[in-house]
Amino acid sequence: MNAPPQQSEAARIDETLAANFRNAMRRLASGVALVTTADAGGARYGIAMTALMSLSMEPPSLLLAINRNASLCEPLLARGLFGVSILARAHQAPCHAFVTAPAAERFGHGDWTTHASGIPLLESALAGLVCRVDKAEPFGSHMVIRGLVDYVALDPSSDALIYLDGHYGGMTADE
Ligand SMILES: Cc1cc2nc3c(=O)[nH]c(=O)nc-3n(C[C@H](O)[C@H](O)[C@H](O)COP(=O)(O)O)c2cc1C
Secondary structure: OOOOHHHHHHHHHHHHHHHHHHHHOOOOOEEEEEEEEEEEOOOOEEEEEOOOOEEOOOOEEEEEEEEEOOOHHHHHHHEEEEEEEEEEEHHHHHHHHHOOOOHHHHHHHEEEEEEOOOOOOEOOOOOEEEEEEEEEEOOOOEEEEEEEEEEEEEEEOEEEEEEOOOOEEEEEEEO
């Protein structure tokens, strides 16, 4: 049976809004991080992420939004601990290789090291953080995760990898 005209018009407007929203967010230039975890047996999991923001300095904390279907989501919540490796411009090729590899083969790309907690961090990242899950709340397709920062390693450089409009680029801060 055909949907009443009013309902199909509403659906069309929703589709337009969703498409416009997607295109609007593609215009937000973002830094890129590889977010990782490992289970008790040492199996490693990771995805590339842009939905990552600093939350508070007191306490040091951040927010992530992870698709609930991503291979990382369940193991991260089960472990309650995750790593954030903030990528440099030079990581464009290894990042693409990591993202496009099957989940089980991703850690063959990049100079991975293991933090004392067992969490994988990229040795050459601009910054590497280890965080504890403080709160996780589902919203739509994603899980919004609040993390408390336990550990930070810093690289002296700040030549960042940027993702904009579906493409990678690089950026250094103006003097
Ligand atoms: C540049 C970039 C940014 C991404 N940002 C996110 C993100 O913020 N949250 C998310 O859940 N997935 C994000 N993804 C998708 C994941 O990296 C991953 O490809 C997807 O979750 C499928 O993972 P799986 O194959 O391990 O299940 C991003 C992918 C790319 C290439």
